[in-house]
Amino acid sequence: MTDFALPDDFDLGEYFDGRTLARAVDLKPEQAIQSMQVIGPVLSTRLHGSGAQAYAQRTELVNDRRLGLRVVGHCTCPVGLNCKHVAAALIAFEAQQVRKQRGGGVSDDSIAKPAPAPVKAVAPAPDLPVVSLGALPLIPVLKLSTCVDVVSEAMLHHRYGSQSSINTKIRQAAAQLVFRYQPEGAEPVDFHFPAVQGAQGFAERDDPEQPGQRQTARFERQSKQEATALLDLCNTLEFRSWSLSAGLAINRLTRLNAGGAGSNLEGDPLILVPQKREQWPNILTMQLPLLKSRGWVIEVKHDFPYELHTADEWTVDVDEEAGGDWFSVGLKVTVEGQRIDLLPLLVGLVQTGWLKLNAEVRDGQPRGDVLVPWPDNTPPEPGAPPRQRLLRIPVQRVAPLMEWMRSVFASNGKDSGPLRLSRFDLGTLEAVTAQSTVVAPPSFTNLIEQVRLLGSGRSLPAVAPSPNVQATLRHYQLDGLAWMDFLRRARLGGVLADDMGLGKTLQTLTLLQGELDAGRLDRPSLVVVPTSLITNWQTEAQRFTPGLKLVVLHGPQRMQYFKRIEHAHLVITSYPLAVRDIDTLAAQEWHYLLLDEAQRIKNSRSQATLSLKGLRARHRLCLSGTPLENHLGELWSLMDFVCPGLLGSEAQFREHYRNPIEKRKDTLQAEHLARRVRPFILRRTKLQVARELPEKTETHLRVDLTGTQRDLYETVRATMDKKLREAIEKQGLARSQIMVLDALLKLRQVCCDPRLLKMGPDGAPAAGKAAPSAKMALLLDLLPTLVEDGRRILLFSQFTEMLSLIEAEMIRLKIDYLKLTGETHDRASLVDKFQKGQVPLFLISLKAGGTGLNLTAADTVILYDPWWNPAVEQQAIDRAYRIGQDKPVFVYKLLANGTVEDKMVELQARKAGLADLLLSGVASDAALNAQDFDELFKPLVPEESTP
Numbered sequence: 001m002t003d004f005a006l007p008d009d010f011d012l013g014e015y016f017d018g019r020t021l022a023r024a025v026d027l028k029p030e031q032a033i034q035s036m037q038v039i040g041p042v043l044s045t046r047l048h049g050s051g052a053q054a055y056a057q058r059t060e061l062v063n064d065r066r067l068g069l070r071v072v073g074h075c076t077c078p079v080g081l082n083c084k085h086v087a088a089a090l091i092a093f094e095a096q097q098v099r100k101q102r103g104g105g106v107s108d109d110s111i112a113k114p115a116p117a118p119v120k121a122v123a124p125a126p127d128l129p130v131v132s133l134g135a136l137p138l139i140p141v142l143k144l145s146t147c148v149d150v151v152s153e154a155m156l157h158h159r160y161g162s163q164s165s166i167n168t169k170i171r172q173a174a175a176q177l178v179f180r181y182q183p184e185g186a187e188p189v190d191f192h193f194p195a196v197q198g199a200q201g202f203a204e205r206d207d208p209e210q211p212g213q214r215q216t217a218r219f220e221r222q223s224k225q226e227a228t229a230l231l232d233l234c235n236t237l238e239f240r241s242w243s244l245s246a247g248l249a250i251n252r253l254t255r256l257n258a259g260g261a262g263s264n265l266e267g268d269p270l271i272l273v274p275q276k277r278e279q280w281p282n283i284l285t286m287q288l289p290l291l292k293s294r295g296w297v298i299e300v301k302h303d304f305p306y307e308l309h310t311a312d313e314w315t316v317d318v319d320e321e322a323g324g325d326w327f328s329v330g331l332k333v334t335v336e337g338q339r340i341d342l343l344p345l346l347v348g349l350v351q352t353g354w355l356k357l358n359a360e361v362r363d364g365q366p367r368g369d370v371l372v373p374w375p376d377n378t379p380p381e382p383g384a385p386p387r388q389r390l391l392r393i394p395v396q397r398v399a400p401l402m403e404w405m406r407s408v409f410a411s412n413g414k415d416s417g418p419l420r421l422s423r424f425d426l427g428t429l430e431a432v433t434a435q436s437t438v439v440a441p442p443s444f445t446n447l448i449e450q451v452r453l454l455g456s457g458r459s460l461p462a463v464a465p466s467p468n469v470q471a472t473l474r475h476y477q478l479d480g481l482a483w484m485d486f487l488r489r490a491r492l493g494g495v496l497a498d499d500m501g502l503g504k505t506l507q508t509l510t511l512l513q514g515e516l517d518a519g520r521l522d523r524p525s526l527v528v529v530p531t532s533l534i535t536n537w538q539t540e541a542q543r544f545t546p547g548l549k550l551v552v553l554h555g556p557q558r559m560q561y562f563k564r565i566e567h568a569h570l571v572i573t574s575y576p577l578a579v580r581d582i583d584t585l586a587a588q589e590w591h592y593l594l595l596d597e598a599q600r601i602k603n604s605r606s607q608a609t610l611s612l613k614g615l616r617a618r619h620r621l622c623l624s625g626t627p628l629e630n631h632l633g634e635l636w637s638l639m640d641f642v643c644p645g646l647l648g649s650e651a652q653f654r655e656h657y658r659n660p661i662e663k664r665k666d667t668l669q670a671e672h673l674a675r676r677v678r679p680f681i682l683r684r685t686k687l688q689v690a691r692e693l694p695e696k697t698e699t700h701l702r703v704d705l706t707g708t709q710r711d712l713y714e715t716v717r718a719t720m721d722k723k724l725r726e727a728i729e730k731q732g733l734a735r736s737q738i739m740v741l742d743a744l745l746k747l748r749q750v751c752c753d754p755r756l757l758k759m760g761p762d763g764a765p766a767a768g769k770a771a772p773s774a775k776m777a778l779l780l781d782l783l784p785t786l787v788e789d790g791r792r793i794l795l796f797s798q799f800t801e802m803l804s805l806i807e808a809e810m811i812r813l814k815i816d817y818l819k820l821t822g823e824t825h826d827r828a829s830l831v832d833k834f835q836k837g838q839v840p841l842f843l844i845s846l847k848a849g850g851t852g853l854n855l856t857a858a859d860t861v862i863l864y865d866p867w868w869n870p871a872v873e874q875q876a877i878d879r880a881y882r883i884g885q886d887k888p889v890f891v892y893k894l895l896a897n898g899t900v901e902d903k904m905v906e907l908q909a910r911k912a913g914l915a916d917l918l919l920s921g922v923a924s925d926a927a928l929n930a931q932d933f934d935e936l937f938k939p940l941v942p943e944e945s946t947p
Contacts, residue, residue, distance in 0.1 A: 015082070021087055027084065057074065059090065314331070321420075326423070329421050331346075370393050424492060461486075466513040470544050493643050496623050498625060502882075516547065549569040562581075573585075586615055603637065604640065646676070787841065792840055797865055807819060835855065863894065893905075
């Protein structure tokens with residue numbers, strides 16, 4: 001446990017408002033402080049308030065996973081929490097810390113033995129010359145002992161006066177306890193306690209304690225006994241969520257110190273009870289077991305209003321619905337011989353909000369018990385006090401089910417009866433059946449066994465690749481094959497999300513060949529791919545799995561091949577043609593339905609997405625190196641395709657996950673989402689599995705806009721900024737997105753080359769044709785040098801017209817090149833020429849050539865202009881940096897300094913963080929907000945200030 005200390009960069013202004021700090025300074029903290037002691041992680045202080053009152057503070061620094069470092073300071077003043085007195089105490093402590101760092105600290109070796117403090121006040125000392133306090137050596141004259149300061153929760157929230165009589169009595173008792181532990185011959189110390197005798201009752205308002213109302217006692221210390229008893233007392237009395245009985249504390253300590261010197265504690269036991277009914281469940285489930293483990297004796301009065309019961313036996317009844325994708329689940333427990341349906345009780349908690357899952361439950365580390373109200377329809381005996389029956393349930397057993405209820409139907413309501421759980425709710429199904437008697441069909445039992453194997457951390461059973469596959473799979477590809485086979489056996493869908501270039505196509509073809517060899521491929525399988533990848537899939541299928549009967553649906557003559565579909569093993573088509581031919585495809589039942597570059601269905605309402613979700617197939621798989629590009633709605637769309645129902649409806653997903661994670665940065669919900677989808681997503685990066693790949697070096701080459709190009713950029717920026725702010729003021733940022741994107745497009749065009757800007761911000765023809773391009777000049781300096789050095793270069797741009805401008809310059813410089821855009825038909829021959837080394841430069845449209853190309857002959861990639869989505873840029877880089885690359889790869893990103901392109905790079909980092917959520921659970925704020933808008937349209941730095 002770390003002792004209390006302020007971090008070097010600690011700033012009170014981050015934890016207290018300006019008014020509180022100003023009032024704290026007015027107290028003159030270093031003069032007002034009466035006592036200060038560090039007790040482990042707690043700073044215990046006492047100081048004078050604005051008047052004659054004295055208040056005690058107890059301050060901790062808490063590291064919260066969601067909120068970061070927090071100051072939690074409790075005070076006996078009316079404010080109670082993080083008041084001016086807490087701030088003043090921290091100011092005084094900080095000043096002491098600074099003095100120690102300057103060499104004016106206090107050493108225990110130099111502590112003098114003080115005389116007892118006088119009971120009466122000492123006359124004021126004469127005036128002394130003014131001397132800097134920081135320059136004076138400090139001589140300790142008073143050493144404080146450890147004391148107990150217990151403040152009940154009720155007092156924190158329902159305080160009537162400045163000093164409660166109950167807490168005063170606790171401090172009196174604590175003072176007497178300290179006095180009891182001091183045998184003769186020990187070092188004397190001063191200990192102050194309120195001079196109030198006899199028992200006190202609770203008054204609506206107490207007279208505040210005055211500094212003069214004190215007595216001073218002299219007693220001896222013994223450090224060993226203090227360590228073994230007094231500090232144990234402090235730890236034992238450390239209650240944060242409920243109040244305690246001082247009478248119990250007295251009895252406990254009397255037994256601990258039987259026969260010791262000193263007076264016994266006197267007076268009636270002081271009883272503090274929770275002020276709120278909702279506090280009792282926490283006391284009964286969390287605090288009382290802790291007290292019992294430490295030797296406390298708990299007595300329950302006859303009129304205690306709660307009756308606690310424990311479930312003896314758990315039984316889960318499962319019925320499989322038609323189709324096998326849904327199960328009806330009932331949960332019953334046996335309590336004292338009586339069989340109880342537990343689900344309605346749990347549903348009631350969700351509906352009423354009586355139970356709020358704490359951070360430990362949502363964090364995946366549930367501990368302790370939850371008390372569930374158990375209605376008692378038996379009429380009470382005459383004269384008997386009313387009681388409520390509470391059923392003690394281990395949190396670990398119901399937390400996943402409660403979380404599922406909260407996410408799926410908390411707002412919709414449910415009466416009673418069994419729950420309908422999808423077979424994709426693996427975690428919930430496994431948790432419900434754990435340590436229970438399960439009455440279920442064999443299909444459910446088999447599914448649970450598979451789920452437990454997956455969650456055990458052990459490797460899945462190895463699957464030998466078919467000898468009919470004409471390739472040798474790498475170790476991670478064999479793992480991928482085992483994972484896909486596990487999903488098949490469990491009748492689950494999944495997303496193979498390996499990095500580009502790690503062989504997702506080969507792993508999938510190997511799976512299908514194995515299905516054919518095992519006799520399970522009694523129906524054709526369908527793979528839907530981007531148009532640019534049809535040739536690649538056809539080539540690799542013929543190369544690696546020549547035994548698969550292949551049908552390719554492509555081109556205007558494809559209808560003649562429809563009759564071959566039912567006899568094929570694998571049918572390949574494109575996303576656009578799948579929509580056109582949906583009636584033909586829907587008439588067929590498929591063995592596997594596979595989507596390559598599955599991010600194409602990220603829009604859940606697109607025609608392609610809706611059409612493909614309606615196809616019938618035994619198994620579904622998605623292949624995508626970028627399953628999440630912009631927002632969590634894309635993840636929902638993919639998961640709803642492979643695992644329907646796993647994440648609820650889109651509206652439920654938005655309310656339960658997307659809004660908390662994206663808007664409120666709820667890391668706990670992000671981690672819960674990651675845990676929920678993780679069994680269905682397999683992702684490996686090149687760094688993890690392809691360590692034989694050579695080094696990749698990325699460099700940002702920046703250039704300043706000057707002259708006419710700079711003036712044009714500022715003109716467009718200023719004009720569009722004004723128009724956009726007017727539009728946003730009228731209709732908001734969300735409804736102005738199209739205008740924002742159009743304005744950003746114009747700015748990006750100016751950065752690339754002013755000739756791209758056809759229309760100015762006012763709609764008039766742009767004046768960019770006469771403006772030179774600083775980025776083009778940089779490129780023309782760079783390219784000839786790279787070509788002369790023998791580099792093989794891929795140059796990407798999202799603007800096909802920019803490629804045409806570069807093409808004209810290559811002709812002028814007599815540099816051989818190839819160009820690929822969306823209008824290119826013979827892609828394969830261009831790729832073949834480049835791979836054979838016939839040309840040094842390949843100009844490629846980012847949209848047309850960013851995926852599906854194997855260009856490992858390249859060792860240099862130039863991204864002429866940045867794109868919003870880092871995953872798209874990474875796909876382009878992966879055309880060269882993939883399995884088979886044996887040369888170091890250099891990546892150059894050209895950026896116009898201080899422009900919108902700089903800001904795009906910053907936003908890219910946020911989007912990359914959103915994708916990392918799948919693996920790390922770290923939420924990201926990827927949406928465009930008002931602050932982003934200000935940054936994107938910020939003016940350029942004046943030329944005279946540019947370094």
